[in-house]
Amino acid sequence: xxxxxxxxxxxxxxxxxxxxxxxxxxxxxxxxxxxxxxxxxxxxxxxxxxxxxxxxxxxxxxxxxxxxxxxxxxxxxxxxxxxxxxxxxxxxxxxxxxxxxxxxxxxxxxxxxxxxxxxxxxxxxxxxxxxxxxxxxxxxxxxxxxxxxxxxxxxxxxxxxxxxxxxxxxxxxxxxxxxxxxxxxxxxxxxxxxxxxxxxxxxxxxxxxxxxxxxxxxxxxxxxxxxxxxxxxxxxxxxxxxxxxxxxxxxxxxxxxxxxxxxxxxxxxxxxxxxxxxxxxxxxxxxxxxxxxxxxxxx
Amino acid sequence: xxxxxxxxxxxxxxxxxxxxxxxxxxxxxxxxxxxxxxxxxxxxxxxxxxxxxxxxxxxxxxxxxxxxxxxxxxxxxxxxxxxxxxxxxxxxxxxxxxxxxxxxxxxxxxxxxxxxxxxxxxxxxxxxxxxxxxxxxxxxxxxxxxxxxxxxxxxxxxxxxxxxxxxxxxxxxxxxxxxxxxxxxxxxxxxxxxxxxxxxxxxxxxxxxxxxxxxxxxxxxxxxxxxxxxxxxxxxxxxxxxxxxxxxxxxxxxxxxxxxxxxxxxxxxxxxxxxxxxxxxxxxxxxxxxxxxxxxxxxxxxxxxxxxxxxxxxxxxxxxxxxxxxxxxxxxxxxxxxxxxxxxxxxxxxxxxxxxxxxxxxxx
Numbered sequence: 001x002x003x004x005x006x007x008x009x010x011x012x013x014x015x016x017x018x019x020x021x022x023x024x025x026x027x028x029x030x031x032x033x034x035x036x037x038x039x040x041x042x043x044x045x046x047x048x049x050x051x052x053x054x055x056x057x058x059x060x061x062x063x064x065x066x067x068x069x070x071x072x073x074x075x076x077x078x079x080x081x082x083x084x085x086x087x088x089x090x091x092x093x094x095x096x097x098x099x100x101x102x103x104x105x106x107x108x109x110x111x112x113x114x115x116x117x118x119x120x121x122x123x124x125x126x127x128x129x130x131x132x133x134x135x136x137x138x139x140x141x142x143x144x145x146x147x148x149x150x151x152x153x154x155x156x157x158x159x160x161x162x163x164x165x166x167x168x169x170x171x172x173x174x175x176x177x178x179x180x181x182x183x184x185x186x187x188x189x190x191x192x193x194x195x196x197x198x199x200x201x202x203x204x205x206x207x208x209x210x211x212x213x214x215x216x217x218x219x220x221x222x223x224x225x226x227x228x229x230x231x232x233x234x235x236x237x238x239x240x241x242x243x244x245x246x247x248x249x250x251x252x253x254x255x256x257x258x259x260x261x262x263x264x265x266x267x268x269x270x271x272x273x274x275x276x277x278x279x280x281x282x283x284x285x286x287x288x289x290x291x292x293x294x295x296x297x298x299x
Numbered sequence: 300x301x302x303x304x305x306x307x308x309x310x311x312x313x314x315x316x317x318x319x320x321x322x323x324x325x326x327x328x329x330x331x332x333x334x335x336x337x338x339x340x341x342x343x344x345x346x347x348x349x350x351x352x353x354x355x356x357x358x359x360x361x362x363x364x365x366x367x368x369x370x371x372x373x374x375x376x377x378x379x380x381x382x383x384x385x386x387x388x389x390x391x392x393x394x395x396x397x398x399x400x401x402x403x404x405x406x407x408x409x410x411x412x413x414x415x416x417x418x419x420x421x422x423x424x425x426x427x428x429x430x431x432x433x434x435x436x437x438x439x440x441x442x443x444x445x446x447x448x449x450x451x452x453x454x455x456x457x458x459x460x461x462x463x464x465x466x467x468x469x470x471x472x473x474x475x476x477x478x479x480x481x482x483x484x485x486x487x488x489x490x491x492x493x494x495x496x497x498x499x500x501x502x503x504x505x506x507x508x509x510x511x512x513x514x515x516x517x518x519x520x521x522x523x524x525x526x527x528x529x530x531x532x533x534x535x536x537x538x539x540x541x542x543x544x545x546x547x548x549x550x551x552x553x554x555x556x557x558x559x560x561x562x563x564x565x566x567x568x569x570x571x572x573x574x575x576x577x578x579x580x581x582x583x584x585x586x587x588x589x590x591x592x593x594x595x596x597x598x599x600x601x602x603x604x605x606x607x608x609x610x611x612x613x614x615x616x617x618x619x620x621x622x623x624x625x626x627x628x629x630x631x632x633x634x635x636x637x638x639x640x641x642x643x644x645x646x647x648x649x650x651x652x653x654x655x656x657x658x659x660x661x662x663x
Contacts (some may be wrong), residue, residue, distance in 0.1 A: 196389060218391055295391075
């Protein structure tokens with residue numbers, strides 16, 4: 001065997017034993033899965049959004065008319081705005097509710113931190129649908145809340161504004177997502193070196209100042225990820241508005257579903273989906289920047 | 300200046316459940332003093348420092364700082380500032396923002412604040428690092444930033460929690476000298492926690508040696524080293540040859556003992572001395588025993604055989620077996636007379652000064 005033949009063989013063996021190769025081998029099942037079920041479908045959706053529906057067939061000539069419709073039709077514009085504002089309200093509320101819980105577990109959980117975290121995740125033991133439906137039972141015309149208030153004599157006839165509107169959607173979504181927000185905030189609070197808090201106190205901070213000047217800035221990564229974890233999926237939520245939203249709680253996902261279903265206009269549905277993705281990403285980016293600026297201002 | 304000490308601690312105790320971390324400690328620290336708390340880990344020295352800083356509340360006892368009862372005050376209400384063991388540099392702020400952290404509360408003008416920050420950075424010899432991030436600093440630089448951040452507040456008392464333990468030997472020695480110079484320059488009372496006896500001896504005006512939540516001895520470095528009151532203190536502060544002795548006579552302040560090979564000695568009783576069963580422990584530091592060369596004579600001599608030796612460059616440590624003594628005597632010789640040439644098994648004569656022998660309580 002000549003030297004020239006052994007060198008590539010040795011090289012390929014060396015490559016197969018390198019960290020890079022091992023890393024690729026480790027992630028390849030997940031990577032293939034992600035390409036097949038995430039990247040490809042997204043590409044197809046993007047492709048469809050530039051085509052048009054011609055009665056029962058797809059006209060594959062490039063066109064921007066779907067985007068024109070998605071952006072300028074008042075109905076879609078309203079739905080985009082409503083979806084974004086509902087998801088913003090949901091994310092803000094969720095993070096505001098999750099932060100004190102995460103803070104309590106991290107700073108005062110003592111030996112029971114794991115128990116507390118387990119309790120937080122208990123709602124996940126029931127199905128998502130069941131949790132949404134249970135809010136129907138609570139908020140309904142003859143629901144738990146109304147009958148309870150009637151029995152206590154605080155009201156004399158049921159409140160009808162509880163269910164089938166955007167408030168009901170917000171309440172239900174906040175409940176569904178709060179645990180997802182608690183966990184990243186908790187992790188970032190756990191990572192804060194406690195002597196930094198003491199250093200702040202030592203330099204004159206009151207308990208509140210120490211929260212604002214040390215704890216909050218250092219837990220910002222957790223707050224941002226909690227915010228995004230809640231905001232991104234809730235913009236496109238379909239089940240909750242359908243079940244508790246009524247006609248005032250309709251969000252963009254319903255319109256997308258209609259175009260892919262009964263209306264049978266896949267290109268428009270695709271354009272609406274792509275627009276939603278772009279809008280969510282832009283909103284997420286702006287929120288990240290906004291948080292950073294907010295924290296810089298309180299230093 | 301009044302006679303009121305800067306820090307007055309009375310009957311201070313701290314219990315964590317069943318464990319008594321600090322057990323009825325009383326001490327006073329004068330204004331401008333460099334005071335060290337020295338002891339092995341778990342002896343309660345850091346607990347005591349944290350109680351002075353106000354991070355924890357004592358179980359019993361009182362603390363007064365600068366004449367003001369401070370027992371119930373939080374850390375932000377006390378005229379003390381701390382340099383933390385890990386330095387606790389805020390990672391989300393740059394060096395200047397770290398140093399200026401405590402000044403923000405004073406609502407100074409921007410220029411005044413910047414001037415004070417720069418002054419503090421100059422003092423710790425980091426004049427050009429203001430815009431650096433915490434994670435871009437070396438260990439020594441972090442230590443200096445932590446010092447500047449505390450000193451800029453002009454505290455009455457600066458608390459230092461093992462500030463040099465994370466540095467390598469050379470840098471640590473450099474920082475020790477700097478710390479001492481800085482303390483003399485600013486004239487602030489320093490309270491240093493350390494487990495390094497050389498650091499405590501080299502830096503401090505006074506040292507409190509702590510064991511098991513109690514102060515075993517509190518004195519100047521020289522007194523501590525030369526006249527330890529217990530065996531435990533003597534042992535912690537360096538090498539010591541312990542000699543078992545028989546008590547012959549006891550007169551008020553002094554004790555006459557009979558020690559094998561060293562003969563009859565009359566020694567001062569240490570504070571709180573308690574003899575056990577007519578026996579007492581006498582000690583002599585290794586460097587107080589000197590090898591006699593050739594036909595040199597001394598008034599007090601002992602003969603022995605070199606049992607083992609260890610070479611340390613500038614010094615050689617010898618273990619010398621002496622007939623009649625249970626343990627070999629350890630001695631330290633500088634190498635300028637040829638101690639590095641001594642071999643195991645060599646017969647040597649040792650000289651000592653009877654004044655170098657000290658009487659200790661037998662607490663281990």
